[in-house]
Amino acid sequence: MPARSPLALAALACAAIRGLEPLTSRDHAAVGRDDLDVALVADDRCEWVVRAPRNAAAGARLEAEGKLLTALGDRLPYAVPQVEGSARLPEGGRAVVHRTLRGSPVDLAALTPAAPLVPALGRALAALHDVPEELVEDVGLPVYSADEYRRRRLAEVDRAAGSGHVPASLLGRWEHALEEVGAWRFVPCVVHGDLAPENVLVERVEVTGILEWSETRIADPADDFAWLASGCTPPTLRAIVDVYAGARRTAPDQDLTRRARLAAELAVARWLLHGVSTGDTTIVDDAVAMLTDLDAAVTGSAW
Numbered sequence: 001m002p003a004r005s006p007l008a009l010a011a012l013a014c015a016a017i018r019g020l021e022p023l024t025s026r027d028h029a030a031v032g033r034d035d036l037d038v039a040l041v042a043d044d045r046c047e048w049v050v051r052a053p054r055n056a057a058a059g060a061r062l063e064a065e066g067k068l069l070t071a072l073g074d075r076l077p078y079a080v081p082q083v084e085g086s087a088r089l090p091e092g093g094r095a096v097v098h099r100t101l102r103g104s105p106v107d108l109a110a111l112t113p114a115a116p117l118v119p120a121l122g123r124a125l126a127a128l129h130d131v132p133e134e135l136v137e138d139v140g141l142p143v144y145s146a147d148e149y150r151r152r153r154l155a156e157v158d159r160a161a162g163s164g165h166v167p168a169s170l171l172g173r174w175e176h177a178l179e180e181v182g183a184w185r186f187v188p189c190v191v192h193g194d195l196a197p198e199n200v201l202v203e204r205v206e207v208t209g210i211l212e213w214s215e216t217r218i219a220d221p222a223d224d225f226a227w228l229a230s231g232c233t234p235p236t237l238r239a240i241v242d243v244y245a246g247a248r249r250t251a252p253d254q255d256l257t258r259r260a261r262l263a264a265e266l267a268v269a270r271w272l273l274h275g276v277s278t279g280d281t282t283i284v285d286d287a288v289a290m291l292t293d294l295d296a297a298v299t300g301s302a303w
Contacts, residue, residue, distance in 0.1 A: 009039035009050040012095040016085030017048065034278075036062075040100070049081070052095035059093030065214045066096060067139040075135075076127050078201075079209040103201030103208035108231035113239040116205040121228075122243025124200075124207040129221050130249050131190040142217040143188075149219050150184040153266060160269040163276050165288050167295040170265075177262050177303040183255040184220075191219045195227045221252060225260035226267060262303055268294055 004012075010025035020043050028038045028049060035058040041048045053059035066083045081098040088094055111118060137143055144152065157174045160166050177183070192199075193215030201209040228237050237257065245252050268290045275283030 003054075004037040004039075004052055006039040006041075009037060009052060009095070010041045012052060012087045012089075013039075013041045013048055013050045013085075013097050015087035016050075016095060016097045018085075020048070041097075047100045048097050049100055050095060050097050052089060053093050056093065059089075061214045062094070062096055064139050064141055065216070068135065068141065068213060068216055071135045071139065072131065075131060076210075078124060078127075078207045080213065081209075081211060101201055101209035101211065103203045105198045106200045106202045106207075108197055108228070111232055111236050113233075113235045115236070117202060117207075118236065118239050119243045120202070120205055120207050121200075122240045123247045124210070125221075125224055125240075126244045126247035128192055128210070128224065129189040133188075133190060133218050136190050136216060136218050142219070144217065144219045146184055146186050146188060146220070147181075149188070150178060150181070154178045156266060156269060156273070159273055163272060165272055165276075165284065166269065166291055169299060170291060170295045173298065173303055174262070174266065174269075177258075183258060186220055186222065186253045186256065186259070187250055188218050189221050189250070191217055191221060191223050193217055193219070193223060195224050197227065197231065220259060220263070222256045222259035223263050225256065226263035229257070229260040230264035230267075258303065265294060265298070 006025035006027055010022040014020050014022065020041075022041050023043055025039055025041045028040045035054045037052045037054065039050045041050055051062065053062055069080050069082060072080055079101045081101065083096045083098050085097045086094040087097075106117070106121070133143075154175075157171065157178065161171050192210065192213065194212050195210075199211045200207060201211070225237070225241065228240060232240070237260070241252070241257055268287060272284060272287035272291065275281070275285075275287055
């Protein structure tokens with residue numbers, strides 16, 4: 001369906017939140033997905049985030065995410081969005097509304113191993129991965145064993161290979177990594193699944209909030225380090241992992257950082273597959289260029 005305008009989303013916010021009288025509305029695509037319409041709507045109290053699904057699958061994901069966030073409550077040492085109202089859509093499903101959270105997106109380029117924010121990031125990830133698994137299971141989000149997840153990654157690589165766009169040397173690297181079964185003996189835990197700088201809010205030396213929980217699952221904890229592996233220097237990544245290891249109730253496995261780097265690489269393959277599946281040649285071309293650069297960068301290095 002066509003994208004909804006910020007004005008249309010503001011009208012949905014009015015239906016969802018009693019007494020809301022919009023002063024401004026604007027796009028908020030930075031934290032959205034291509035199957036969601038997202039806008040920021042301000043009234044005289046605060047600024048609200050309005051999210052409306054474009055299809056049934058996105059609607060189901062929003063419903064599950066809302067249930068999870070309600071269950072999380074105050075279990076985490078930072079804020080998560082809490083749905084404060086919803087409005088039914090004529091075509092089915094619901095638009096949901098929550099307040100914006102305090103903080104600004106983390107700037108990974110500014111991080112060094114000694115940065116005051118490094119311990120906060122390590123502790124924030126440890127708290128997330130120590131969330132009781134039944135909270136995710138009870139709302140019907142995906143649950144994978146370590147071997148199931150490794151095979152899932154293998155299937156992704158196979159699909160990417162079928163596109164004909166991935167350099168042979170990259171495919172060989174990924175296949176070698178995924179066939180090293182010993183590196184995939186991790187203990188599955190609650191994983192956010194979509195961490196990126198724009199989804200992690202910080203203020204000075206603390207993590208204040210985490211957004212976009214629709215990809216949450218029980219899977220490989222290394223997935224939540226992929227954004228750090230691609231955006232930080234190796235020493236900074238090690239410093240965050242060290243704090244994380246000390247804060248977790250269950251010690252991480254020794255191959256977590258290796259799998260995090262691999263997950264960052266495979267994110268490019270998923271971007272390619274997204275372009276292929278949607279027929280978007282612009283995305284495909286972008287992914288092919290990224291894969292070419294990645295191939296050059298990792299040639300000759302161990303995974």
